Amino acid sequence: MTVTLLCRRGADEHGSGAVAALRRRGGDQHGSGAVAALSLIPVALMVVVLAFEALAMVAAAATASGAADLAALAAAGAMDPGGSGGASPGDAAARIATANGATLVSCDCDGLPVVVVARAAVDSPFGLADTIVVSRTGRATLVAVDSPLED
Numbered sequence: 001m002t003v004t005l006l007c008r009r010g011a012d013e014h015g016s017g018a019v020a021a022l023r024r025r026g027g028d029q030h031g032s033g034a035v036a037a038l039s040l041i042p043v044a045l046m047v048v049v050l051a052f053e054a055l056a057m058v059a060a061a062a063t064a065s066g067a068a069d070l071a072a073l074a075a076a077g078a079m080d081p082g083g084s085g086g087a088s089p090g091d092a093a094a095r096i097a098t099a100n101g102a103t104l105v106s107c108d109c110d111g112l113p114v115v116v117v118a119r120a121a122v123d124s125p126f127g128l129a130d131t132i133v134v135s136r137t138g139r140a141t142l143v144a145v146d147s148p149l150e151d
Helices: 018-026 032-079 089-099
Strands: 103-108 115-120 131-136
Touching (some): 032 089, 032 115
């Protein structure tokens, strides 16, 4: 099978012939894919960095939350005369918060409920802010006891 390209008579190589028209319309696109790919690399890197930053903030929030919960329980336990080895509720809360990777910001230990505020630093190169969590203890209320021994 033979394909023949028909051109107007008298059209030169770069003139107004059909081949020249096709070249002018399409242009030379060699390397344009590489340029487009290179322009997307900074965008992809920024997305990855922001994803790692978000994960670091989630991890810091989990650390602060656990530390605040345990510190509030330690402070409530220290209010009991026999609990926590005689330490004050604020000292017990600070010790537990520090042991769990957070810093105690405040402790309202005047009575129940105990309210503790803990802060955990975001561990990332771009640590934009610390994570602060508030935790409180509540008074346990016994609703019902179903014991087979009381019969």
